[in-house]
Amino acid sequence: MSLTLDEIQNFKGKYPKQIWSLFFSEMWERFCFYGMRGMLVFFMISQLNFHEKEANLQYGATQAFVYAFTFIGGLFADKILGFRKSLFWGGILMIVGSLILATDPHKFFFLGIAFTVVGTGFFKPNISSMVGQLYKPNDSRADAGFSLFYAGINLGALLGGYLCIAIGKGELFANYIPEELRWHLAFGFAAIVMVISLINFVFTQRSLGTIGLQPGHPDSEIKSAPIPKWQEYGVYVLSLIFVPIIMIMVAKTEYTDYFMWIVGPLTLIYLFYEMTKVTPSERKKLWAALVFILFSILFWGIYEQSGGSLSIFAAKNLNKDLLGLDPNGVNNSGGAFFIIFLAPLIGLLWIWMSKRKIEPNTIIKFGLGFIFLGLGYYVLFATRFFANLQGITSLNFFTIALLVITLGELCLSPIGLSIMTKLSTKNLQGMMMGMWFLASAYGQYVAGIIGAGLATAKDGSTNYDALISYTDGYKQLGLYAVIAGIVLILISPFVKKLMQEVR
Secondary structure (H helix, E strand, O other): OOOOHHHHHOOOOOOOOHHHHHHHHHHHHHHHHHHHHHHHHHHHHHOOOOOHHHHHHHHHHHHHHHHHHHHHHHHHHHHHHHHHHHHHHHHHHHHHHHHHHHHOOOOOHHHHHHHHHHHHHHHHHHHHHHHHOOOOOOOOOHHHHHHHHHHHHHHHHHHHHHHHHHHHHOOOOOOOOOHHHHHHHHHHHHHHHHHHHHHHHHHHHHHOOOOOOOOOOOOOOOOOOOOOHHHHHHHHHHHHHHHHHHHHHHHOHHHHHHHHHHHHHHHHHHHHHHHOOOOHHHHHHHHHHHHHHHHHHHHHHHHHHHHOHHHHHHHHHEOOOOOOOOHHHHHHHHHHHHHHHHHHHHHHHHHHHHHOOOOOOHHHHHHHHHHHHHHHHHHHHHHHHHOOOOOOEOHHHHHHHHHHHHHHHHHHHHHHHHHHHHHOOHHHHHHHHHHHHHHHHHHHHHHHHHHHHHOOOOOOOOHHHHHHHHHHHHHHHHHHHHHHHHHHHHOHHHHHHHHOOOO
16 A cells, blocks of 8 residues: 555644545535435426325435435445445446436336435445544544535535536526436436546545455455455345335335334344444443434434425425526525535634634534524524515525525534544444434435425415415424424533543
8 A cells, every 4th residue: 555544644734635535526426416316306296296295205215215225335335345345336326327317217217216325325424434534533623624525515416406406497508408308417417427426536546545445455454354255246236136125115105114113223223232342431432423313313304304395395485586596406505505615614613613622512513503403494484474475485585594504514414424433433433424324314204204294285275375384394393403402402411421532
């Protein structure tokens, strides 16, 4: 290896140089993911003729499996593939899924989605784990690094979130793209950017030293026997077998219910089993990680209305008073736009506060994240006061809500990625990162149920009635988020003891 792990981790300045390469690989992968995410509900309602309630449940099921599979991807990476091979295999599956959707999104919708779900499961948790390994344990610069990395995620989300839905709807390039090809090209964009992401990662590997190598590799930090080739190939075959299973379970949302009721308890049992094999000090840290994981389920259940009910709200109840932009495009990419500018600043703020010994601990940051999330949903509720009699309200005011919600996300999500790496033992990092995303899966699942519950306007009711129904629901979600934030701040001393020296 050209670089040792110590040489990588003993970098000068605020950021290790490798983070920029990982930043770009993740950026293009997130273009693919958020581009599809932004299209799902609108495409199902406008092209596949799903009812709003049904579309929300389908959205929740799809997103739940995306994040649930990150746990499996993280586990296989820890035990068999290593982070690098897992990431590359996931990228290939995502490219295949995007190409299937580009070929015929109406006919092969669930097949393409299934490939994307499995691929994301292998890609997503492992690139985050590699970012964590760029830092030594308890390096105060790690939170800033993850905030920068999170900006890369959201640059991809901004581009993919706006461009894909706007092209599919005909809001962009309508004069150049025939109507019958718009959705094909919108889905096809995702395949193109994933190819770019993988090419970038091929060159990135040269500067990663031992980070992400397969278990048993001669240069790996943790020495172990080489992994038999049949086990590696078995993972590839098994992941392909998962595709038709995921396809059926996403298409039939009742199967998702069974899966979510089973996989969560089984995962906790497995974690408790692994906890019996660690030291008491490490076990306390894993308990602290579990507190963060459980609260994050509620956070994402409320936050992820952006891909579900807010997508319907944007299509039906928002005007174009923000520079003539498409409301769905703004809904899909507005948060990402704010993160790009705010994430590096907040990361530097944490460093500034840390040097002066006034930085809030991670659990208080989580609490603040919930409070900002709740305030953002109160702003969404307030959009009703700007509505006309047709139930159309201001996109400008809606965008302010996205800004406030984004502040909440920045207090929680990048810090969550960082804290999982800090609280995990060396041999459980991939699994714990997977559990963090599994919590997101439950959040997405809850988001679909919440979104379906918000679609209470009866057939034949007016657009104004739908506006009132949705904003009433957003007010309730805001209250729940604020209460959760206060609870987190109150229990912060107890959780801080479990975390020990970890901040």
